[in-house]
Amino acid sequence: MRYLIRFSYDGTLFHGLEKQKGYRTIQEEMENVLTYINNSCYVKLVCSGRTDKGVHALLQTAHADINVEITEDKLKRAMNSLLPNDIHVISTKVVKNDFHARYMVKEKTYIYKLNMGEFNPLERNYVYQFNRNLDVKAMQDAIKYFIGVHDFKAFTPSKDKRNSYVREIYDAKISKSKDILIFTFRGNGFIKYQVRNMVGLLIQIGLGKKDKSSLKEILEGKNRNAGYRTAHPEGLYLIKVKY
Amino acid sequence: MRYLIRFSYDGTLFHGLEKQKGYRTIQEEMENVLTYINNSCYVKLVCSGRTDKGVHALLQTAHADINVEITEDKLKRAMNSLLPNDIHVISTKVVKNDFHARYMVKEKTYIYKLNMGEFNPLERNYVYQFNRNLDVKAMQDAIKYFIGVHDFKAFTPSKDKRNSYVREIYDAKISKSKDILIFTFRGNGFIKYQVRNMVGLLIQIGLGKKDKSSLKEILEGKNRNAGYRTAHPEGLYLIKVKY
Numbered sequence: 001m002r003y004l005i006r007f008s009y010d011g012t013l014f015h016g017l018e019k020q021k022g023y024r025t026i027q028e029e030m031e032n033v034l035t036y037i038n039n040s041c042y043v044k045l046v047c048s049g050r051t052d053k054g055v056h057a058l059l060q061t062a063h064a065d066i067n068v069e070i071t072e073d074k075l076k077r078a079m080n081s082l083l084p085n086d087i088h089v090i091s092t093k094v095v096k097n098d099f100h101a102r103y104m105v106k107e108k109t110y111i112y113k114l115n116m117g118e119f120n121p122l123e124r125n126y127v128y129q130f131n132r133n134l135d136v137k138a139m140q141d142a143i144k145y146f147i148g149v150h151d152f153k154a155f156t157p158s159k160d161k162r163n164s165y166v167r168e169i170y171d172a173k174i175s176k177s178k179d180i181l182i183f184t185f186r187g188n189g190f191i192k193y194q195v196r197n198m199v200g201l202l203i204q205i206g207l208g209k210k211d212k213s214s215l216k217e218i219l220e221g222k223n224r225n226a227g228y229r230t231a232h233p234e235g236l237y238l239i240k241v242k243y
Numbered sequence: 244m245r246y247l248i249r250f251s252y253d254g255t256l257f258h259g260l261e262k263q264k265g266y267r268t269i270q271e272e273m274e275n276v277l278t279y280i281n282n283s284c285y286v287k288l289v290c291s292g293r294t295d296k297g298v299h300a301l302l303q304t305a306h307a308d309i310n311v312e313i314t315e316d317k318l319k320r321a322m323n324s325l326l327p328n329d330i331h332v333i334s335t336k337v338v339k340n341d342f343h344a345r346y347m348v349k350e351k352t353y354i355y356k357l358n359m360g361e362f363n364p365l366e367r368n369y370v371y372q373f374n375r376n377l378d379v380k381a382m383q384d385a386i387k388y389f390i391g392v393h394d395f396k397a398f399t400p401s402k403d404k405r406n407s408y409v410r411e412i413y414d415a416k417i418s419k420s421k422d423i424l425i426f427t428f429r430g431n432g433f434i435k436y437q438v439r440n441m442v443g444l445l446i447q448i449g450l451g452k453k454d455k456s457s458l459k460e461i462l463e464g465k466n467r468n469a470g471y472r473t474a475h476p477e478g479l480y481l482i483k484v485k486y
Contacts, residue, residue: 121330
């Protein structure tokens with residue numbers, strides 16, 4: 001039986017989602033638990049996509065094939081009783097055998113949290129502590145350029161080689177609540193570092209170090225050395241995956 | 244020179260505020276930094292009051308005497324550059340030599356955060372993960388009985404011996420935002436475990452295991468074995484101290 005698993009995690013103490021020898025990863029913790037439930041027959045976890053070291057998920061999805069008979073609810077409860085407390089299974093659902101958690105993704109939503117105010121030790125791992133003021137209006141204007149179908153090569157790491165960097169962003173916006181900015185990006189898919197690089201450039205615009213129009217130029221120029229920094233991982237959350 | 248220091252901390256990795264041999268405490272981290280700045284002459288930190296293991300502060304206050312000449316702003320910056328990232332100095336202010344951070348407190352405000360919804364791994368150390376529904380209306384009615392001048396002996400630990408358990412609570416309320424409850428208690432002072440015990444009884448009322456009127460009976464009866472549990476520390480925050 002193939003199961004769709006919806007889960008959340010605190011990325012702080014993980015070396016990212018994907019399994020890596022010698023590091024604590026979300027995939028390995030999940031597979032260990034699934035394999036145990038599956039009478040010690042190895043269960044592979046296929047996620048909707050990776051998240052990097054320190055990045056969080058309020059809702060991540062994956063599929064896994066389990067041979068033992070177990071109800072959806074019992075699987076959820078068994079997993080949660082065995083998982084460490086920085087991962088939590090929200091729901092499990094039996095799906096068709098040709099369901100694929102990565103290839104069938106239609107839409108993903110990420111948010112990025114940034115604090116312009118006083119350093120908050122309680123949120124140091126959950127909100128990027130920028131602790132300086134930004135021109136929010138300029139950033140709100142600029143972020144609109146990301147909406148639509150674009151080649152996002154300029155916002156991917158130079159090591160990344162692939163056939164196409166074209167993705168569609170359905171919505172991109174910034175909301176402000178006191179000193180906290182929340183960036184929301186909804187699209188058909190995102191390349192490694194893409195969201196954090198988009199936020200990185202928006203920060204430069206908010207600081208007045210780059211012009212609003214530079215965003216369009218960099219996007220169209222596909223230039224990867226465009227003079228901004230990848231925003232810290234701890235502000236980034238995967239919050240929704242749609243099939 | 245005597246300084247009033249306003250600071251915040253994440254209580255998760257501390258064994259409480261008060262110095263204890265062999266444990267990591269907020270007082271010791273702060274005193275180490277202040278002593279270093281004070282040319283290695285020991286500086287004692289006198290706080291507005293203790294917080295327990297796992298309890299947080301968005302705003303705690305303390306006073307300390309420093310002999311070296313240093314401006315308010317430099318002291319703040321020096322402390323923050325030396326402190327671990329789970330403590331943060333918000334401000335420092337020169338005060339009169341007879342100012343006392345504990346004896347002169349006029350009012351304190353605590354909040355308590357509780358999640359009735361799905362377990363959230365990202366907030367496991369910051370919001371009590373109760374993960375069950377509560378009758379919020381019953382709790383909102385009951386909490387009002389705490390307002391006023393009362394003998395709070397029933398809400399203090401049996402080991403605690405003191406002359407008077409009389410305190411005044413100026414305001415006590417519960418607000419709800421989606422699945423999160425926020426209890427607010429504002430008063431002239433709180434005894435060890437008092438807030439967590441009041442929340443513990445309110446939870447019993449919210450579960451329907453105790454009647455609304457039981458709160459008044461327990462309060463007036465001063466009975467310390469009233470059949471509820473002290474609520475978990477991670478939901479509790481000191482948020483304001485007034486002089």
